[in-house]
Amino acid sequence: MFDLRHQEMKANLSQLGLRQKSSDITRLMALAFQRPDILSLAAGFTDSESLPVEDVREIVQEISCLETEAKASLQYGPNIGRDALRSHLTSRIANCDLDSEAELQPDRLFITNGSQQALYLAVQTLCDAGDCILVEQPTYFVFLEILQGLGVEPIPMPMDDRGDVDLDVLRTVFEKAALDGSIEKIKAVYLVSYFANPSGHSISEEVKQALGELLTEFNSSIALLEDAAYRELYYEEAHPAKSALSIDSCCDLPVLYTSTLTKPYASGLKVGYVYCNSDEWRDAMLAVKGQQDFGTSHFTQAILERALLSGRFDRHLSELRGIYNRKMQALHRCLARSLLDLGWSWAIPEGGLYLWLRSPNGLPTGSESEFHKACLDSGVFYVPGDLCFVNNAQIDYIRASFGVLSENQLEEAAERFNRAAASVDRAIAN
Numbered sequence: 001m002f003d004l005r006h007q008e009m010k011a012n013l014s015q016l017g018l019r020q021k022s023s024d025i026t027r028l029m030a031l032a033f034q035r036p037d038i039l040s041l042a043a044g045f046t047d048s049e050s051l052p053v054e055d056v057r058e059i060v061q062e063i064s065c066l067e068t069e070a071k072a073s074l075q076y077g078p079n080i081g082r083d084a085l086r087s088h089l090t091s092r093i094a095n096c097d098l099d100s101e102a103e104l105q106p107d108r109l110f111i112t113n114g115s116q117q118a119l120y121l122a123v124q125t126l127c128d129a130g131d132c133i134l135v136e137q138p139t140y141f142v143f144l145e146i147l148q149g150l151g152v153e154p155i156p157m158p159m160d161d162r163g164d165v166d167l168d169v170l171r172t173v174f175e176k177a178a179l180d181g182s183i184e185k186i187k188a189v190y191l192v193s194y195f196a197n198p199s200g201h202s203i204s205e206e207v208k209q210a211l212g213e214l215l216t217e218f219n220s221s222i223a224l225l226e227d228a229a230y231r232e233l234y235y236e237e238a239h240p241a242k243s244a245l246s247i248d249s250c251c252d253l254p255v256l257y258t259s260t261l262t263k264p265y266a267s268g269l270k271v272g273y274v275y276c277n278s279d280e281w282r283d284a285m286l287a288v289k290g291q292q293d294f295g296t297s298h299f300t301q302a303i304l305e306r307a308l309l310s311g312r313f314d315r316h317l318s319e320l321r322g323i324y325n326r327k328m329q330a331l332h333r334c335l336a337r338s339l340l341d342l343g344w345s346w347a348i349p350e351g352g353l354y355l356w357l358r359s360p361n362g363l364p365t366g367s368e369s370e371f372h373k374a375c376l377d378s379g380v381f382y383v384p385g386d387l388c389f390v391n392n393a394q395i396d397y398i399r400a401s402f403g404v405l406s407e408n409q410l411e412e413a414a415e416r417f418n419r420a421a422a423s424v425d426r427a428i429a430n
Contacts, residue, residue: 015129020149024141024387031381039413041331041382044197044353045404046267050323055312056266059303069302077298079290081111081273085305089273092308093257096231096238097246104245108275108282111296112289115229115272118258120146122225122274125284127152127187133225134189136165138356138388138397140197140227143190155186156390163201167210174218188223189215194231194239198388198399199356200349205241212249223254223281229272232264232317234351235325245275254278261304263353264317269300324353327402327410331355334414335400342425353403356385359396363424366395371424378423380416 011017028042064070080086083106090106112118127133129151135143137156147154158169177183189211193203215222226244244250245257260272276282289295307313332348332355343360365371366384375381385397400417402410 015151016149019151023145024383028381028383037379038376039380039405039409039416041380041400041402041405041413041417043383043404044401046263046353047320047323047327047403049406050316050320051266051268052307052312052316055307055316056303059306059310059312062306063302073299073302075298077295077301079110079286079295080107081109081296082298082301082305084309085111085301086273088305088308090275093243093245093275097242104275108277108279110274110282110286110289111301112258112272112274113293113296114262114270115227115258115260115274116142117289118256118272118274119143119225119227120150121285121288122223122256122258122281123147123150123152123188125281125288126223130185131187132182132185133187135390136191136196137390138198138385138394139190140192141383141387143227144387144390152187154390156393157189163199164203164207165211167207167214170211171214174214178218183219186219186222188225190225190227191244192227192229193241193243194228195233195349195351197230197352198354198383198385198397200347200352200354202239202350203241205247208241208244208247209249212244212247212253215253216249220252221254223256223278224250226255226257228257228259229263230352231259233321233324233353235321235328236350239351245277254281256281261308261313264320265304265307265313269304271296271300271304321351324351324403327405327407328355330407331400331402331410331414334411335417337414338418339421342421344421353401355400355402357398357400358385359398362396363428364395365398366392369395370427371420374420374424375417378416378420380413380420382417 063073086109087106090104090109094104123133123146127150132153132155133147134157135154137159144154158166160166174183177186191203195202215224224244228243243257244255255277257275258272262269262271276285328349344357346355346357349355359365359371363371366386372384383399385399386392386395388397388399405413
């Protein structure tokens with residue numbers, strides 16, 4: 001009899017399978033669980049203490065008291081998502097953009113397992129291996145992992161000192177691509193347009209308008225992927241820019257707008273949504289989605305639908321904005337005590353979950369750097385900023401998340417970070 005317990009079985013993987021590598025965010029999250037002594041400024045978890053436990057308890061009780069609704073919510077639902085939820089979300093986008101909701105059609109919106117699935121579906125149905133997508137610098141590093149896994153090449157867009165796309169230089173990129181024929185390989189532009197992960201930057205309406213004009217001029221089949229996951233997580237005022245869905249110059253482009261209901265409410269519910277102005281593209285995404293999961297959890301959709309329609313969602317979101325503002329200020333204030341004198345710099349964001357720090361004199365902060373090791377020794381860790389750049393092009397940035405830790409824990413994490421920074425500064429000086 002063969003003992004197969006210790007034999008490694010070799011599978012003949014596809015090209016897709018061979019391209020896969022361990023996710024950086026999974027590695028960072030695993031480290032947080034493995035080292036409970038370390039305070040994590042890494043993974044973008046949301047605030048645990050404010051999770052709407054009572055809201056969800058009440059909603060589940062309401063659903064359970066209505067036998068027909070209870071049974072329906074525990075059954076499979078339509079692949080596209082619940083009708084009332086989709087209709088409400090369509091109106092919500094329209095209200096944010098200050099345009100008539102009649103301009104947006106609920107049939108063009110569908111529900112996903114978080115906005116992450118939406119991004120994967122978008123790239124999977126738009127691109128073949130070897131195609132290209134233009135990305136900001138920095139950008140959401142998990143999106144770069146999606147591209148790598150699908151064999152799609154990320155092309156860094158030129159950026160100006162304000163953190164916006166440098167449209168004059170981008171024009172020269174398109175001109176060169178048009179001349180050598182490679183423009184047909186460019187399938188999309190990816191924007192994290194509101195309180196971006198990682199930088200906290202928001203894109204103005206003027207930049208979106210000019211970008212739309214540029215894409216229309218060179219190739220109107222290039223899609224615009226607008227990731228608005230943090231649009232509603234502002235602290236005091238919403239960013240005034242309309243989405244690309246409402247920008248005149250983008251009306252003839254394929255535009256996909258995606259956001260999430262989980263970061264502004266309860267991340268464990270994992271519900272996102274997509275609005276796509278291209279029916280052909282939407283149908284392709286829905287077909288693939290149907291093959292993957294038959295539709296997003298009907299029960300969690302029912303919970304979020306009631307949360308939205310009852311006003312619970314917006315009451316919670318209003319409280320959450322204040323919580324994240326206080327947490328951001330606490331982390332900023334404590335880091336500033338030491339880091340500013342050491343030459344570190346960062347902007348104070350107006351929304352989102354992150355501070356985007358730059359180290360002095362090009363000090364490397366990657367996962368193999370002496371600085372990263374010093375932070376781990378001090379009991380704190382972060383997302384190395386090089387992960388947010390194509391080919392790890394910038395090595396002196398750090399993404400620090402203030403979502404999950406309490407204000408007291410953030411102060412302690414900042415003290416540990418400050419001690420690590422001071423120790424590395426002394427070592428360099430010596």
